[in-house]
Amino acid sequence: MPSNLAIYTVDAFTNEAFKGNPAGVCMVEGAVSEEWMQNVGAEMNLAETALLHKVDGYYSLRWFTPQAEVDLCGHATLASAHILWTEGYDSAAELRFMTKSGVLTASRSGDWIVLDFPLERDNACEAPGFLEEALGVPLKYVGRNRMDYIVEVENQEVVKSLKPKMELLRRLEGRGVIVTSRANDKAVDFVSRCFFPGVGIDEDPVTGSAHCCLGPYWQKRLHKDEFSALQISKRGGVLKLKIEGERIRISGQAVTTLKGRLIS
Structure with missing residues (x-):
């Protein structure tokens, strides 16, 4: 089982701590089991926890609530981009995430993070x-x-x-x-x-x-x-x-509130 991994809590879509939507962000070093990822989501007990690792210029990104994996999550993607930039994991102007909803990107506009997502028309x-x-x-x-x-x-x-x-x-x-x-x-x-x-x-x-x-x-x-x-x-x-067109740019801010290590 993975151990001693960096893990964070980030308040997304806000510039104030304890506002917005808190998301977990866990930096994984390689492919791990769905059961383990779901356990991390349950342990963090936040609306979503993002688990990501770098693969061939992309980041593999998956999102878990305490009970289930979800197909699309904005605030945990925003939180992931925030951590990659602020904690020094990546300095690219654009981050690319491979997800269950296809390739999603994040870029910066001042102190705002801009997500490029698909439309989900009703x-x-x-x-x-x-x-x-x-x-x-x-x-x-x-x-x-x-x-x-x-x-x-x-x-x-x-x-x-x-x-x-x-x-x-x-x-x-x-x-x-x-x-x-x-x-x-x-x-x-x-x-x-x-x-x-x-x-x-x-x-x-x-x-x-x-x-x-x-x-x-x-x-x-x-x-x-x-x-x-x-x-x-x-x-x-x-x-x-x-x-x-058929894409939507969603912009928001983010604040890190917790840094730690996942030891087991």
């Missing part, structure tokens, strides 16, 4: 019969992509005040549901919250991958390609978005 669908009851509010729109349901509600106050019934949301297929509305602040385009009990996360503080769906969703409604977004969980987070 299609309108009929709401599961229990979804409105689970969220406890009227639903203006319901759609779904390969990972999540997306729901628009009336306004930001509704998003902020949500107290979902998790026992009902656990019946959803996939990760869970993204809830969104237009923002109150004219400097912000939209707000969201994300509930993913399907992978063991009742509420994800800030979710880069959800914005792969939220970006094109609001592109259709606001008729623009660049956005400022807030995820209004208790910890909160700030994202900048730019849609380019």
Whole structure:
């Protein structure tokens, strides 16, 4: 089993410690078993832990919640890029990650990290019969992509005040549901919250991958390609978005809060 590996906790999509979304980042020296990686995800007990190692100019990157591997994760990718640069593992202007969602890249723009991700467009669908009851509010729109349901509600106050019934949301297929509305602040385009009990996360503080769906969703409604977004969980987070064809550039900041060694 791997031992004495560097491991970090990084708060992503924020420039303040103890805000944003905490992610684990574990630097692995080579291929390891899925069981071991899942054990690390459970031990870290964060929304996601990234495990990465360098292979032929790329970084092999996988993401694990405490309960399951996920196909796409923005905040742990942002955290991985932050650690590679700030801890001196890599000085390249662009980092390339091989993942279950294809090749993803990270670059720098001042003190912001820019991720290049695929769009994850939704299609309108009929709401599961229990979804409105689970969220406890009227639903203006319901759609779904390969990972999540997306729901628009009336306004930001509704998003902020949500107290979902998790026992009902656990019946959803996939990760869970993204809830969104237009923002109150004219400097912000939209707000969201994300509930993913399907992978063991009742509420994800800030979710880069959800914005792969939220970006094109609001592109259709606001008729623009660049956005400022807030995820209004208790910890909160700030994202900048730019849609380019079938890709989306997701920008955020990050702060390292913990450095250690994984000894077994």
